[in-house]
Amino acid sequence: MDLRTDPLQVQLRRALRAGLAGVTAPPGVRGAPVQDGPASPAARVLAETSAALYELPADSGGLGLGLMAGLTVSEELGRAACGNPYRAAALVTDAALLAGRKDIVDDLRAGATVAVAGLESLTRGDDLTVRGADDGIELTGTVAADAGGADLLAVACRVRGSAALALVPAGSSGYKWHGESWPYTVELTGVPVAARDVLRRFGGDGCGPLAKARIRQAAYLLGLATGMHLAAVRYTGTRRQFGSRLRDQQAVAFPLAHLAAELRATRMLVYRAAWLAEQGSATGGRPGTGPVEALAAAAETLTEMARVTMQACGARGMTSEVSVHRYYRLAAVEPFCYGRPSDLWRLAGAGRLAAVDAVGQPA
Amino acid sequence: MDFGFAATEEEFRDHVRRALRAPEVQAALADLPADNTGGPELQRLYRVLGERDLLAPHWPREFGGADRSFDEGVIISEELVRAGIPETLHISTVQIVGQFLLLAGTREQKLRHLPPIARGEHFVSVLYTELATGSDLGSLTTVAEPDGDGYRITGTKVFSLKTHIAAYSLCAARTGQGSSKYEGISLFLIDMTAPGIRVAPIPSSFDEPFYRVDLDGVQVHRDFLLGEEGAGWALLSRGLAIERTGLDYFLKGEKWFDTALGCLAERYPHPQDAGGGMLEQIGRYSARLTASRLLAWEVLGGIKAGEVEETAAAAAKYYSSELASEIARWAGSVPSAAQRAADRRATVLDEGYLEAPGLTLSAGTSEMMLQLVSAAIDKTGQES
Numbered sequence: 001m002d003l004r005t006d007p008l009q010v011q012l013r014r015a016l017r018a019g020l021a022g023v024t025a026p027p028g029v030r031g032a033p034v035q036d037g038p039a040s041p042a043a044r045v046l047a048e049t050s051a052a053l054y055e056l057p058a059d060s061g062g063l064g065l066g067l068m069a070g071l072t073v074s075e076e077l078g079r080a081a082c083g084n085p086y087r088a089a090a091l092v093t094d095a096a097l098l099a100g101r102k103d104i105v106d107d108l109r110a111g112a113t114v115a116v117a118g119l120e121s122l123t124r125g126d127d128l129t130v131r132g133a134d135d136g137i138e139l140t141g142t143v144a145a146d147a148g149g150a151d152l153l154a155v156a157c158r159v160r161g162s163a164a165l166a167l168v169p170a171g172s173s174g175y176k177w178h179g180e181s182w183p184y185t186v187e188l189t190g191v192p193v194a195a196r197d198v199l200r201r202f203g204g205d206g207c208g209p210l211a212k213a214r215i216r217q218a219a220y221l222l223g224l225a226t227g228m229h230l231a232a233v234r235y236t237g238t239r240r241q242f243g244s245r246l247r248d249q250q251a252v253a254f255p256l257a258h259l260a261a262e263l264r265a266t267r268m269l270v271y272r273a274a275w276l277a278e279q280g281s282a283t284g285g286r287p288g289t290g291p292v293e294a295l296a297a298a299a300e301t302l303t304e305m306a307r308v309t310m311q312a313c314g315a316r317g318m319t320s321e322v323s324v325h326r327y328y329r330l331a332a333v334e335p336f337c338y339g340r341p342s343d344l345w346r347l348a349g350a351g352r353l354a355a356v357d358a359v360g361q362p363a
Numbered sequence: 364m365d366f367g368f369a370a371t372e373e374e375f376r377d378h379v380r381r382a383l384r385a386p387e388v389q390a391a392l393a394d395l396p397a398d399n400t401g402g403p404e405l406q407r408l409y410r411v412l413g414e415r416d417l418l419a420p421h422w423p424r425e426f427g428g429a430d431r432s433f434d435e436g437v438i439i440s441e442e443l444v445r446a447g448i449p450e451t452l453h454i455s456t457v458q459i460v461g462q463f464l465l466l467a468g469t470r471e472q473k474l475r476h477l478p479p480i481a482r483g484e485h486f487v488s489v490l491y492t493e494l495a496t497g498s499d500l501g502s503l504t505t506v507a508e509p510d511g512d513g514y515r516i517t518g519t520k521v522f523s524l525k526t527h528i529a530a531y532s533l534c535a536a537r538t539g540q541g542s543s544k545y546e547g548i549s550l551f552l553i554d555m556t557a558p559g560i561r562v563a564p565i566p567s568s569f570d571e572p573f574y575r576v577d578l579d580g581v582q583v584h585r586d587f588l589l590g591e592e593g594a595g596w597a598l599l600s601r602g603l604a605i606e607r608t609g610l611d612y613f614l615k616g617e618k619w620f621d622t623a624l625g626c627l628a629e630r631y632p633h634p635q636d637a638g639g640g641m642l643e644q645i646g647r648y649s650a651r652l653t654a655s656r657l658l659a660w661e662v663l664g665g666i667k668a669g670e671v672e673e674t675a676a677a678a679a680k681y682y683s684s685e686l687a688s689e690i691a692r693w694a695g696s697v698p699s700a701a702q703r704a705a706d707r708r709a710t711v712l713d714e715g716y717l718e719a720p721g722l723t724l725s726a727g728t729s730e731m732m733l734q735l736v737s738a739a740i741d742k743t744g745q746e747s
Contacts, residue, residue, distance in 0.1 A: 348646030360621030
């Protein structure tokens with residue numbers, strides 16, 4: 001076991017961090033906290049650093065650096081409180097390659113943009129109605145989308161009980177975009193999806209496209225939590241109350257120290273899940289739980305981080321004076337849009353309980 | 364990053380598991396009294412383990428080990444607990460004092476003390492804290508005065524474990540005064556059969572008693588001084604970081620979690636019947652235990668490389684001890700009445716509940732760990 005960060009990841013991290021440091025936040029403290037879409041500042045940084053090529057296999061024209069590189073991209077986007085123009089394309093690329101749809105990958109490389117929707121309710125499957133199966137499907141329901149301004153919407157859904165990814169071009173019949181509020185939602189009313197555009201091997205095992213997407217999202221949440229912690233640590237190191245810095249007062253310092261330990265623990269779960277997925281055996285005897293655990297843990301760490309740091313930064317944290325409000329507003333949506341933590345923990349817990357005998361050993 | 368073990372390490376783990384299932388080991392284990400008060404029986408079990416190179420195989424052969432890797436030494440620590448071997452002695456003797464001697468002892472001290480430890484013949488307890496000292500070890504008052512070719516130590520130590528069967532104890536005492544209270548502290552290995560030592564149990568709510576040790580002019584030869592005279596605080600800080608890998612707390616948490624999970628698996632052949640709230644808790648604890656183990660291995664990786672990273676150790680100790688304590692409080696309520704009546708699993712969990720308060724106190728309280736992490740955050744501006 002060697003838990004030191006690989007030198008290549010350190011280099012990627014530095015390059016991305018330097019680029020993302022130049023991204024300016026949208027003005028104001030209300031509305032969407034980030035700028036989305038292909039023209040967003042974060043997307044430009046990713047383009048300049050060729051981030052889309054990091055994970056792409058070498059035989060598809062990429063650098064083949066694996067999921068760990070995708071985690072670094074995701075974590076740095078979160079740390080800088082940027083939107084996430086990386087995750088949807090990475091997910092659809094994984095699913096398309098698995099389904100033999102290289103044409104989709106080529107479209108994305110040529111500049112087509114994609115957003116993902118429906119992941120929030122995938123574990124319960126109660127927000128979407130899916131009719132049909134083998135000859136194509138029809139989608140009806142309203143789902144949250146993870147970015148705006150995309151050419152293609154990839155809708156996570158259940159077809160005959162299995163997770164699938166349905167590709168819906170923006171503006172299709174029965175497709176209504178609600179971009180006036182954030183998070184964005186899309187209303188689908190009997191939207192037809194041809195059979196070849198339903199990517200069936202999307203869920204797969206603990207190292208399939210869905211699992212990898214969950215791990216990337218976990219890394220993004222970890223980055224958000226880390227950035228929020230940094231913002232609070234900086235502010236409480238300068239703000240003085242009752243004759244000393246806020247950070248010198250245990251009532252403020254200890255919750256931040258507690259969260260520093262939580263960040264370390266969450267990072268371990270996220271990178272372990274990625275390592276296991278890359279090894280092709282997702283959870284070392286507990287298939288499927290690694291990505292789910294990482295995502296749920298990262299979501300809860302961010303949620304707790306949001307509560308503690310907003311309190312530590314006081315009323316100024318709600319103003320443009322301190323950046324924690326941007327993370328806080330992202331934390332209203334991001335911990336839940338790839339699956340609710342309670343649903344994810346139940347999945348993980350059921351898997352764990354089913355795997356043991358009466359003395360708690362592997363059954 | 365590599366979260367896996369080498370094939371040779373997996374083979375070693377299998378070998379250890381098989382060795383711990385051997386009839387001689389199981390017979391010695393079965394002879395232990397039901398509570399944690401065993402003396403001679405425990406010594407017999409450890410000798411059986413020592414004869415099989417199951418205590419410190421990662422130490423150099425000349426010091427009683429078997430030249431196995433550092434990671435294989437950690438694997439031993441994990442598998443002993445998983446096999447139900449009472450771990451307190453292994454923690455204090457091999458993991459703390461043994462590792463301490465490897466880091467800071469002279470060659471002569473290693474040759475003298477390590478082989479009998481590896482053979483399971485000698486146990487070593489830790490005498491740090493005192494009645495008025497608590498967690499503030501810099502305020503200790505036990506004194507070691509120069510006397511002939513050594514020292515004469517006087518003072519009272521409290522809250523040590525297994526001291527009634529210890530051959531030696533690692534003792535912190537003051538050999539002088541400095542500009543700060545952290546100067547002038549020295550560390551000694553005390554022969555527990557020396558005249559002037561009185562050991563008395565302090566009953567506690569947990570069934571393993573603490574011990575009070577009165578030292579009345581105890582003679583200690585200078586060969587039993589560890590490190591330089593008066594420079595013990597730096598050694599002590601390194602030693603405390605070694606205690607704070609969090610591995611032992613993870614292993615306790617894992618034991619109680621697995622025991623509770625076994626009770627639940629028996630009651631609910633279909634996991635969904637356990638209820639959503641229970642499944643959430645199982646999922647959460649399972650993941651947090653995984654994280655706890657990884658934090659411990661991260662600290663251990665630093666020790667292997669000769670770097671004792673105090674902040675990482677403080678975070679690991681805090682996280683793992685708080686988690687183990689939380690699991691103990693949860694697990695105690697898991698067995699059904701029928702399970703309570705039928706077998707020993709409920710007893711294991713009841714003991715865990717009683718032990719839990721000590722986890723976040725021993726080897727540095729949670730508050731001290733948070734203080735250390737806070738100081739690191741302050742130094743770097745950001746801890747991550």
